[in-house]
Amino acid sequence: MNTSTAHAPAHSTASAHGADHGHHEHHEPGFWQKYIFSTDHKVIGIQYAVTSLLFLLFGFLLMMAMRWQLAYPGKPIPVIGHALQAALGDDMANNGVMQADLYNVFGAMHGTIMVFLAIVPILFGAFGNYVTPLQIGAPDMAFPRLNMASYHLYFLGGIVMLASFFIPGGAAKSGWTSYSPLATINDPVHVINGQTLWLIGMVLLITSSLLGAVNFITTIIQMRAKGMTWMRLPFFVWAQFVTAFLLLLAFPPLEAAGIMQLVDNLLKTSFFLPSGLVVNGQQLAVSGGGSPLLWQHLFWFLAHPEVYVLILPAMGIVSEVIANNTRKPLWGYKSLVYATLSIGFLAFIVWAHHMYLTGMGTRISTFFQTTTMMISIPSVIILTALFISLWGGSIRFNTPMLFALAFLPMFGIGGLTGLPLGFNASDIILHDSYYVIAHFHYVVAPGTIFGVFAGLYFWYPKATGRMMNETLGKIHFAGSLLFMNMIFAPMFIQGLHGMSRRMYDGGSTYFGSGVGLDQHILNLNISITHAAAGLGFFQLFFIFNFFSSLVWGKRVTSDNPWQATTLDWQTPTPPPHGNFTTEPVAFRGPYEYSVPGAKTDFTPQNQAG
Amino acid sequence: MEIPYTVKPRPDTGLYNAKVGIWLFLASEVMLFGALFSSYILLRVGAPDGFWPDVSTGWPHGLLNIPIGTFNTAVLIASSVTVVMAWAALKAGNFAKFKGFMIFTVICAFSFLGIKSYEYNEKFTHYVVRMKDGTAVTGHFDHEFLHGFLDKANTRRDQKNAGLREANAKAKQEGKAPKELLSHLSNRFLTLEKFGEENVESVKMLVDVPSAFRYPVGMKPPAVGDGSKGSEHGEHAEPGGHFEKEVKLADVQSIAAFIPSTATFFAIYFTMTALHGLHVLGGALVLGYFAFFGRKMWHQEPERLTNRVEVAGLFWHFVDLVWIFLFPVVYLL
Structure with a gap:
């Protein structure tokens, strides 16, 4: 027993901590230990950031190839067309022209990669990992090795997804939703096909997220610094906390569904295959008796909470940036917290609003329509509180703030245009049209991704010790805002005119078939594609800025260049292993800006008195 | 730390x-x-x-x-x-x-x-054996029949494999792709196709007797519970028991083990x-x-x-x- 008491953890003071460090680490960790197998939450956060930004770029490029096909159907894809043919075969890109299969592959993988390999990892894996322990005053995550395992599983899942492009038959091509029976029957030739690898990849990604969620919640419950009570947590931490619960409880049903679909595909079971299913004029030789609706229920049970996983951490980032740059406390901090908790609860009972048109019955539709309208209330509370936070502030218009400010109306457009989709009467017309695409992209692209950019510009100096270039940042912002809207706003119009999503030659089908889409609606396809190219061009400013600032960026002169109040800025820059030089103690709330009578216009949380 | x-x-x-x-x-x-x-x-x-x-x-x-x-x-x-x-x-x-x-x-x-x-x-x-007339029975294969069948089938497969190995050795020298060898059959996972490969005309089954099951046309459901077990026509089998039945494969739609x-x-x-x-x-x-x-x-x-x-x-x-x-x-x- 003596030994164990000797090992009892203690809040080490500055000197004791330094001594501890020197005592335990006799050698400098090598490259592998420092960058690949690191258990430091900050290194893992950066690993997540770099990997997920690369996936974000890759997902964007898939979309560019699809946009080309929509604007110029049947014309060879410039630059990469023949490379695609060489890499993926004639079935996919004959003479550099995108074939139907390739469009379906890119469509399914664009969604999968953007949601599961880019946005969730960057919000939760990167920002969550890097910032959360700092903001609560913890030396690291509660389970550092589990944290490393989360990243490695995520990385492995990404590799499996990427590898699936190159196997015979190509990657998954049944949409990111992988609806059965389509997902089971669409590649009967290959036993191990793209869908198989998609499912295996998903199981790896889900496991990674689950371990991450366990780690985050434990960390936030157990590792808060002395004095860091629940209502003194920065809003970002609250957002991560609720996000972690969403991942923890919503992902396992998809894991179960994934296992069942995997068994359907490999062992020829009929979980999701109904009796008497006829494919290509032949009755399918399976036992039948399964339910395609079951897959949809299990899938959306995850995928709707997932929507809030995609937006809540972005709201957290935006809140931090807004409080810091308006130099005043967030308006309605408690409302924000309770609204977030309400979203976390309601997110679990709205999933079937994705299924109004499946024939599941009007009573169920009515229930889900009601809950869907209810969940818009806390979302509006959050948005309103953030808008009111701007009122009367002396706003600093730096790059992170510009992105945060743009987030508000962009998310507002995305959210409000969701209401007609939430009512089942109006959804009948809008379902599966470009209107839907425009709606959720407004939430995730100019919404969440702007939140991500705000966070990247905001915490970059903490992670690297150098500022990103403001001029390049503002160019990046202006171009992104302009072209994001030029891409997605016209899609509302296309959708309202009845243009359906998921059609690989959308343009020419509508032109030739006499469906009656006006030429100017089809022409929007071309302008949208040009706008997407413009968006891509302006990201070059960001990429250049990101890397060049590592070398040429202005060095920060203090550990707290934004003069922020939260604990993440009260550490050395960049924070060392173990984060804090003195034990952090929280004496006050997270947003004490412009306190009357205070010497400076910000009072850090760990400032006594 | x-x-x-x-x-x-x-x-x-x-x-x-x-x-x-x-x-x-x-x-x-x-x-x-x-x-x-x-x-x-x-x-x-x-x-x-x-x-x-x-x-x-x-x-x-x-x-x-x-x-x-x-x-x-x-x-x-x-x-x-x-x-x-x-x-x-x-x-x-x-x-x-x-x-x-x-x-x-x-x-x-x-x-x-x-x-x-x-x-x-x-x-x-x-196994469940589904008949072409839409009925079905469940049960096991008769032990003696099964082992006779497996011995014969696996001996034939061994002989065929010996020939295949020789041919493959030759093919390897000529740089051609080798042919796949036949695998041994066991009493697990048998199917109608596998019986068909061995030219079997009928299989001998021990059919289960829970009363809810349907029986092939021309066969009366067994009268349950009079104690004389295992009669040829199944009239006297009791629940949980079974009776013997020769099933002609020409009448059979499919044979499947109790697998997923x-x-x-x-x-x-x-x-x-x-x-x-x-x-x-x-x-x-x-x-x-x-x-x-x-x-x-x-x-x-x-x-x-x-x-x-x-x-x-x-x-x-x-x-x-x-x-x-x-x-x-x-x-x-």
Whole structure:
């Protein structure tokens, strides 16, 4: 027993901590230990950031190839067309022209990669990992090795997804939703096909997220610094906390569904295959008796909470940036917290609003329509509180703030245009049209991704010790805002005119078939594609800025260049292993800006008195 | 750097980190198995009317071995008791006693898996034969017939393989692709196609006698319960027994073992029990690790080992609990 008491953890003071460090680490960790197998939450956060930004770029490029096909159907894809043919075969890109299969592959993988390999990892894996322990005053995550395992599983899942492009038959091509029976029957030739690898990849990604969620919640419950009570947590931490619960409880049903679909595909079971299913004029030789609706229920049970996983951490980032740059406390901090908790609860009972048109019955539709309208209330509370936070502030218009400010109306457009989709009467017309695409992209692209950019510009100096270039940042912002809207706003119009999503030659089908889409609606396809190219061009400013600032960026002169109040800025820059030089103690709330009578216009949380 | 509260509980929550972690993990596990149980309910409620193995499928009843399942339940419950005793022994500072209880727990775990695999094998050798007239029977192949058939088939396959090997050796020299060898047949996973490959005209079956099953046209359902077992025409077989029947393969639509692809019931039965089995295996490996390799940590950080055992024990109880739900749902209801 003596030994164990000797090992009892203690809040080490500055000197004791330094001594501890020197005592335990006799050698400098090598490259592998420092960058690949690191258990430091900050290194893992950066690993997540770099990997997920690369996936974000890759997902964007898939979309560019699809946009080309929509604007110029049947014309060879410039630059990469023949490379695609060489890499993926004639079935996919004959003479550099995108074939139907390739469009379906890119469509399914664009969604999968953007949601599961880019946005969730960057919000939760990167920002969550890097910032959360700092903001609560913890030396690291509660389970550092589990944290490393989360990243490695995520990385492995990404590799499996990427590898699936190159196997015979190509990657998954049944949409990111992988609806059965389509997902089971669409590649009967290959036993191990793209869908198989998609499912295996998903199981790896889900496991990674689950371990991450366990780690985050434990960390936030157990590792808060002395004095860091629940209502003194920065809003970002609250957002991560609720996000972690969403991942923890919503992902396992998809894991179960994934296992069942995997068994359907490999062992020829009929979980999701109904009796008497006829494919290509032949009755399918399976036992039948399964339910395609079951897959949809299990899938959306995850995928709707997932929507809030995609937006809540972005709201957290935006809140931090807004409080810091308006130099005043967030308006309605408690409302924000309770609204977030309400979203976390309601997110679990709205999933079937994705299924109004499946024939599941009007009573169920009515229930889900009601809950869907209810969940818009806390979302509006959050948005309103953030808008009111701007009122009367002396706003600093730096790059992170510009992105945060743009987030508000962009998310507002995305959210409000969701209401007609939430009512089942109006959804009948809008379902599966470009209107839907425009709606959720407004939430995730100019919404969440702007939140991500705000966070990247905001915490970059903490992670690297150098500022990103403001001029390049503002160019990046202006171009992104302009072209994001030029891409997605016209899609509302296309959708309202009845243009359906998921059609690989959308343009020419509508032109030739006499469906009656006006030429100017089809022409929007071309302008949208040009706008997407413009968006891509302006990201070059960001990429250049990101890397060049590592070398040429202005060095920060203090550990707290934004003069922020939260604990993440009260550490050395960049924070060392173990984060804090003195034990952090929280004496006050997270947003004490412009306190009357205070010497400076910000009072850090760990400032006594 | 030290992570706080890895061993001692945090004062305001009263918990050490791993305990919070395991409860959260178990919450996610509840959602995982909850989704599978929900799927079970939805699939069963949505199953077509009619009695399995009728062509309209329906939901099979009474095909699992209840006595063995009950015994296995007892084995798992016993292990759940001993895992607590093992933890209590550590709390009392008695490592030897801990080791004894823990080894017993692990033995229970592997016994459970052994019994489960026996049950699996039972299903793999149990068949449903669907006839072209839309009726179906279930049962086993007659022992003597089956072994005669397997001997003949495997001898033929050996001879054919010998020829193939020679041809392949030649093909290799000429740089051609080799041909695949024929695999041996066993009493598991036989199909109509496999009998067809061996030119069998009819198979001899021991047909099950639960009263709900349908029988081929021209055969009367057996009169149940007059005690004279195994009569040629089945009139006198009793429930749980069987009667012999020669089935002409020309009349047969399909032959399938009780495997996942045969019916949705088997699909969900095998998926759920296999996933549960993986949890048993994982838990047993961790508990076994503590039993056999825990001594070093016991001498250095006894409290830490005790915590680890407690956390693993919580997981073990959960695995037990899943089975407590699984057993009535798939065996009894």
